[in-house]
Amino acid sequence: MPRRVQPAVMVAGFISALTFGSSVVGCSSTTPSSIQVLKIGAIPDQNPERLNRLYEALSDELLASLDIDVQYVPVSNYAAAVSAFRSGSLDLVWFGGLTGVQARLQTPGATVLAQRDIDAEFTSVFIANGASGLRPITSADQLVQLKGRRMAFGSESSTSGRLMPQFFLGENGITMTDLAGGGPGFSGSHDATIAVVQSGAYEVGALNAQVWQSNVDEGRVDSEKVVVIWRTPPYVDYHWLARPDLDARFGEGFTGRVQNALLSLSPTTERGAVVLELFGAKRFIPAQNKDYSKIEAVGRQLGKIR
Template identity: 45%
Template sequence: MTLRLTAPILAAGLLLAGMAHAQDTLYFSAIPDEDETRLAERFGAVAEYLSEELDVPVQFVPVKSYPAAVTAFRNDQVQLAWFGGLSGVQARLVVPGARAIAQGDEDTSFVSYFIAHTDAGLERSDDFPEAARGLSFTFGAKTSTSGRLMPEFAIRENTGEAPEEFFDRVGFSGDHSQTLRLVASGAWQVGALNFTVYDQAVADGAPEVETAKVIWQTPPYPDYNWTIRGDVDDRWGEGFADRVQAALIGMDDPDLLAAFPRNAFIAATNDDYAPIEEVGRQLDLLE
């Protein structure tokens, strides 16, 4: 009798354990490249979409800085993240098996804008703005690909000088939206930011674009990406990472895509970001 009861009880216990395991929440985060309110709006809707597509609970976890996003990923506090090019490389270097699985269609050829306050008297040109020499300049976040890494690389490549040598004063705003506000206010004369943030501000009719004008754009480079930990299949079942990739690539809701903003998501691999890793090492931004 005992043996007959034990088997069903054991089977039921294993079933419940399996259900609990299958229902583990998938946590994801994103680099805080814009205002926190806008990020919450963007990624709350994405969490709902992924939860429906994957049939597991999905929750967005906000972080306060780019390094905090990488740390959360490394510590398994989040298993999926929307990174910039550099932060994605950083995360994959510290989490064995982590891989880039998707990127925006625009992220294969991303650019940064250099913007200047209208009082600086700089005009838009295809050539690097040598006339900005001696002005004040702000990057975005210190480990931002489009707000620091590639703009600094461009400055060094075009001038043969470090930003601190070319400009009179150099700072870090923290995010792209803040860069736009600070240059528009005249607090900084020149700045570099993500082109999609500026273009969205133009589309929204933001007042900042009246006094902060684009004067130059960098050559293209690979940037943002969705990166997933290498151990998610162990938790949610074989092929789960591929299912997440398929869900992201299949995201075709115009409102969801416009929130990024991206036209579509396409497949990505770690190799796509080799140029970013190379530049990161050149500028001593990777361990």
């Protein structure tokens, strides 16, 4: 039996030499040939099938209007999306309010290009499990009745699912330690927040009003078990953010052309209709960095921006 082993050793040696060689060659020969590809990404707040359809349509649209290759890079984590944008792995990203500010502070020169019509006055909803005995609130100061309740947020970096709800709670005298268990729970996503509140694991939850509405419209919410008890005042949220080096890489005025392409999306064209429908908006509107100074202040206040 040992007699058969020698060839094995020789093969091993041969392969390892070959491997070493080829990995050295492989590394240098696959240097990014992708300089002329615009990499777009988004924070994860949609279901995958929808995201894939959405970004396929958008890529086609940008290809048509900008005559440039567009690649959609899915990122499943808010912080990872911010870091990918800072490190240049993503050129154009659909960020939430908080993540957009984080990304912009880490990437000097990055510019806000556009937001949806609904983003200028975005809201969150507070929902409660029917068995919790919580009644709809008419004025914000009644939020104090949430003291001592089990409360669920979505993702820890979500503007509508965490930051702004926490801010409004604080405005009305409820700190996180006032909640049952000494702090909120984090379900990970808006949909999951509905599920954990509906199941009764948590008594109350806060999430993106748009996601809530679409869940209601699709009949995925049991109105016997879970109801909206409060809607927050409006704030600015999602937006498109572009890296500062786009003009240098794709030619003078490229950032402006991307902005125009986004703003001119219209429900009258077939592709435009698809994109806007998937984004849940009628159109994109211009937005500037300074629109998000309120979000930045809130982020700093709550320690999410350092």
